Amino acid sequence: MTALMPRRLATLRVAPLHPVAWWVWAVLLAAAAARITNPICLGLILAVDGWVVVARRPQSTWARSFSTLLRLGAFVVVIRVVFQALFGLRTPGHTLFTIPSVALPSWLAGVSLGGPVTADALAGAACQGLRLAAILGCVGAANALVSPFRLLRCVPAALYEVAVAVTVAVSFTPQVITSLGQVRDARRLRGRSVSGVAGVRGLAVPVLEGALERSLALAASMDSRGFGRRAVSVGRQRLASAATLAGLLGLAVGVYGVLDSGAPSALGLPVIAVGAVLVLAGLVAASYGGRSRYRPDRWSGREWFTVAVGAAALATVVVVGRNNAASLTMPIYPLSLPAVPLVAVAGILVAALPSIVAPVPVDRTPR
Amino acid sequence: MISFEDVSVTYPDEERPALDHVDLKIGEGELALVIGPTGAGKSTLLRSVNGLVPHFSGGRLTGRVLVEGRSTADHRPRDLADVVGFVGQDPDASFVADIVEDELAYGMENLGLGAATMRRRVEDVLDILNLHPLRQRTITTLSGGQRQRVAIGAVLTAAPRLLVLDEPTSSLDPISAEEVLAALSRLVHDQGVTILVAEHRLERIVHAADVIVYVPASGAGVRSGPPAEILAHSAVAPPIVRLAQLAGWDPVPLSVRDARRVAPGLRSRLSDRPPDDDRPGPGGPALATVRRLSARYGRLLALEDVDLALGAGEVTAVMGRNGAGKSTLLRYLVGLRAPQQGTVTVADRQPSSLRPAQAARIVGLVPQDPASLLGADTVGAECADADHDADLPAGATRATLERLMPELSDDIHPRDLSEGQRLALALAIVLAPAPPLILLDEPTRGLDYTAKARLTALLRTLAAEGHAIVIATHDVELVAEAADRVVVLADGELISDGPTRDVVCHSPGLAPQVARILAPAPWLTVAEVASALPTAGPVGDRSHV
Numbered sequence: 019m020t021a022l023m024p025r026r027l028a029t030l031r032v033a034p035l036h037p038v039a040w041w042v043w044a045v046l047l048a049a050a051a052a053r054i055t056n057p058i059c060l061g062l063i064l065a066v067d068g069w070v071v072v073a074r075r076p077q078s079t080w081a082r083s084f085s086t087l088l089r090l091g092a093f094v095v096v097i098r099v100v101f102q103a104l105f106g107l108r109t110p111g112h113t114l115f116t117i118p119s120v121a122l123p124s125w126l127a128g129v130s131l132g133g134p135v136t137a138d139a140l141a142g143a144a145c146q147g148l149r150l151a152a153i154l155g156c157v158g159a160a161n162a163l164v165s166p167f168r169l170l171r172c173v174p175a176a177l178y179e180v181a182v183a184v185t186v187a188v189s190f191t192p193q194v195i196t197s198l199g200q201v202r203d204a205r206r207l208r209g210r211s212v213s214g215v216a217g218v219r220g221l222a223v224p225v226l227e228g229a230l231e232r233s234l235a236l237a238a239s240m241d242s243r244g245f246g247r248r249a250v251s252v253g254r255q256r257l258a259s260a261a262t263l264a265g266l267l268g269l270a271v272g273v274y275g276v277l278d279s280g281a282p283s284a285l286g287l288p289v290i291a292v293g294a295v296l297v298l299a300g301l302v303a304a305s306y307g308g309r310s311r312y313r314p315d316r317w318s319g320r321e322w323f324t325v326a327v328g329a330a331a332l333a334t335v336v337v338v339g340r341n342n343a344a345s346l347t348m349p350i351y352p353l354s355l356p357a358v359p360l361v362a363v364a365g366i367l368v369a370a371l372p373s374i375v376a377p378v379p380v381d382r383t384p385r
Numbered sequence: 386m387i388s389f390e391d392v393s394v395t396y397p398d399e400e401r402p403a404l405d406h407v408d409l410k411i412g413e414g415e416l417a418l419v420i421g422p423t424g425a426g427k428s429t430l431l432r433s434v435n436g437l438v439p440h441f442s443g444g445r446l447t448g449r450v451l452v453e454g455r456s457t458a459d460h461r462p463r464d465l466a467d468v469v470g471f472v473g474q475d476p477d478a479s480f481v482a483d484i485v486e487d488e489l490a491y492g493m494e495n496l497g498l499g500a501a502t503m504r505r506r507v508e509d510v511l512d513i514l515n516l517h518p519l520r521q522r523t524i525t526t527l528s529g530g531q532r533q534r535v536a537i538g539a540v541l542t543a544a545p546r547l548l549v550l551d552e553p554t555s556s557l558d559p560i561s562a563e564e565v566l567a568a569l570s571r572l573v574h575d576q577g578v579t580i581l582v583a584e585h586r587l588e589r590i591v592h593a594a595d596v597i598v599y600v601p602a603s604g605a606g607v608r609s610g611p612p613a614e615i616l617a618h619s620a621v622a623p624p625i626v627r628l629a630q631l632a633g634w635d636p637v638p639l640s641v642r643d644a645r646r647v648a649p650g651l652r653s654r655l656s657d658r659p660p661d662d663d664r665p666g667p668g669g670p671a672l673a674t675v676r677r678l679s680a681r682y683g684r685l686l687a688l689e690d691v692d693l694a695l696g697a698g699e700v701t702a703v704m705g706r707n708g709a710g711k712s713t714l715l716r717y718l719v720g721l722r723a724p725q726q727g728t729v730t731v732a733d734r735q736p737s738s739l740r741p742a743q744a745a746r747i748v749g750l751v752p753q754d755p756a757s758l759l760g761a762d763t764v765g766a767e768c769a770d771a772d773h774d775a776d777l778p779a780g781a782t783r784a785t786l787e788r789l790m791p792e793l794s795d796d797i798h799p800r801d802l803s804e805g806q807r808l809a810l811a812l813a814i815v816l817a818p819a820p821p822l823i824l825l826d827e828p829t830r831g832l833d834y835t836a837k838a839r840l841t842a843l844l845r846t847l848a849a850e851g852h853a854i855v856i857a858t859h860d861v862e863l864v865a866e867a868a869d870r871v872v873v874l875a876d877g878e879l880i881s882d883g884p885t886r887d888v889v890c891h892s893p894g895l896a897p898q899v900a901r902i903l904a905p906a907p908w909l910t911v912a913e914v915a916s917a918l919p920t921a922g923p924v925g926d927r928s929h930v
Binding site: 167 | 435496498719720749752758
């Protein structure tokens with residue numbers, strides 16, 4: 019019986035974690051990262067991302083996006099350090115080496131070119147780069163854990179058309195890559211060179227032609243399967259979409275008004291209220307859209323838990339920042355080892371718990 | 386169920402109508418098979434059933450198409466989605482979602498069905514098509530046959546009374562095709578669904594058909610009737626029908642089972658003459674060798690320790706399931722991939738290390754989609770480009786094409802060619818630099834019997850001239866007609882390699898129809914049987930035109 023259990027369970031359908039829960043978790047973690055330059059904490063955040071991705075990503079093409087964004091992050095760190103060495107402000111510290119400096123005209127007073135490069139400045143730049151890399155890591159984790167298709171299913175009905183356009187665009191990219199490969203092969207088979215300007219020009223037309231043909235086939239398939247057939251009038255649908263979009267815009271402006279102390283006070287809560295009303299109106303108007311939804315994602319305890327641990331990470335970082343801001347930064351003047359803020363570290367580690375609590379994606383079970 | 390009343394279709398910028406005055410009735414619960422030469426208008430006929438022609442394609446449709454009493458004139462495809470399920474030629478281009486279950490539900494979401502109904506229908510379809518173990522899988526990780534079944538399931542969930550399929554098995558290996566056809570016949574028999582299906586490989590499906598709709602080359606004079614009757618006088622006929630014509634069986638049997646029941650007479654007439662082996666054994670000196678070749682895509686093993694020697698003057702067929710490594714092997718032979726483990730040698734060189742123009746002189750590959758080789762506006766320009774690419778004297782490619790298909794005029798756009806013509810043009814481009822080794826990947830996809838017979842004759846001629854030829858294919862009838870030797874790959878391993886007769890005759894998946902009917906005697910083709918019979922009556926071997 020015990021030997022049979024795992025296999026039996028594997029064939030049962032386990033509802034995957036709500037896509038929005040993963041994204042909220044990732045955004046909260048990214049928000050925590052944005053408040054830190056302490057490389058120990060940033061490294062931990064990246065480790066948490068990686069750990070959860072390895073434990074819970076599904077077996078789709080998108081699951082690879084985590085490593086892509088990690089590579090992008092590494093690139094950002096390198097660029098940040100190189101720019102610091104070339105153009106950064108000259109500050110005192112341990113000079114590593116000196117780049118010949120160039121005198122710049124007076125209207126470029128804030129920028130310097132060349133000069134002594136200090137270990138302190140480089141360390142500071144690297145940590146700032148690392149902060150960006152950690153934020154990218156969080157985005158990559160969310161991308162790897164949730165396929166864009168599933169996220170789009172959560173889009174409100176009023177934005178359905180937009181969502182479909184995005185879906186098609188998203189599935190278009192891998193197709194273009196496939197047909198690019200085919201056309202390159204075909205050129206080699208004909209004995210044509212595949213590099214150089216002529217090579218690129220010869221590729222573009224057939225690739226686009228192929229992609230266009232596939233898109234037409236997809237459109238025919240969608241039309242045959244009832245896409246765009248609905249009871250509600252087109253005018254009403256447009257109105258609902260417009261209201262939802264305007265409402266979302268209002269919400270964004272309102273949040274900005276609340277968060278930015280310099281913004282006029284009228285931009286704050288009143289705009290948020292108007293935005294919320296518009297979004298609600300749009301959603302209500304579109305809910306009679308004649309479309310239904312198969313197995314809408316449920317929000318249950320596991321989702322609350324995932325969001326809560328993300329929030330815990332952010333909260334501990336915020337609290338530590340209030341009480342002992344220095345422990346979250348990289349000490350560079352003078353350069354010394356970063357502190358280990360135990361409370362923040364604990365908060366970040368808690369955010370790794372979804373790797374146990376979230377359900378294992380079904381398609382990872384062995385075939 | 387479906388009725389066409391005096392229907393003609395003319396596409397924009399075309400003078401000749403694609404369908405000309407078609408009158409047709411398909412009854413409730415029938416499996417109707419649409420046959421005809423390539424480019425005859427089969428797809429147009431299928432696409433006008435749910436209104437894709439003319440609503441989606443443009444063009445002009447006169448007359449009236451009625452489906453369950455709804456006219457396509459005032460119903461768009463989306464308005465017929467609950468009555469007609471349409472599955473196009475390329476299932477991969479039809480998927481909207483990335484998970485099987487979501488894809489199945491997509492059509493129902495558009496129809497606005499309730500949650501309970503959707504759940505029930507998804508479960509039903511998962512059972513009918515045996516997709517249950519795959520419900521949570523990402524579609525891109527499925528095999529060809531599985532994907533085709535998902536595409537069928539995606540339209541079935543809307544509970545249509547009519548299913549329209551355009552060449553559902555053309556890219557599938559025999560076993561996967563069997564899977565799909567079994568699912569279709571279950572739908573007809575148990576669910577009472579009416580099915581309209583176009584297919585070139587009649588041998589796979591004809592035994593299941595109730596009605597055949599024959600679309601002649603001109604698109605005019607479409608007629609329908611019982612399969613035996615229509616096939617007896619049709620230009621396209623599977624081997625079983627040609628064997629029946631040869632042996633004088635009446636009525637014409639359509640399944641291997643029926644044929645075996647009337648075949649004892651023929652079998653005893655043939656018993657004292659074993660098939661005459663006119664095919665040479667292992668050919669001349671090895672022209673190309675593959676030694677201990679292994680290949681992987683990421684973690685997936687595509688080829689494992691493959692050893693192969695290809696002799697001049699020999700036609701070798703590479704067979705195996707979808708994804709067994711056939712295309713990968715060809716890609717190594719032509720040098721598109723450089724071996725990491727093992728070696729590939731063609732004419733004492735390593736193709737992957739050569740410049741493209743040099744490589745084209747020793748080995749040529751016609752890819753699965755020959756259109757991907759073509760890029761110019763006209764056939765003439767295409768030939769001129771090919772001469773230029775391979776550093777050939779002007780006119781060399783045109784001269785090669787002249788041999789393959791003399792009637793192709795220079796000013797046609799490659800897009801307007803039929804599948805067979807396009808294959809000939811691609812083959813001419815590959816053949817022009819006279820490579821001693823020629824590879825063809827799935828060359829008979831979309832070819833009718835006439836075009837296939839021409840291809841067979843051509844391959845035999847090229848082999849006689851000393852070319853080594855490798856065909857990767859699922860088409861057992863092509864292999865029976867054209868190949869000297871068969872190599873079978875399974876999950877990247879070479880599992881058998883020998884003369885065609887020895888390898889295919891007793892294999893449940895690879896045996897051609899004639900071998901199945903005349904087993905245990907190892908006959909492969911109708912032509913062989915005809916030449917062995919003492920009084921060869923009217924030989925129904927009309928495919929060799």
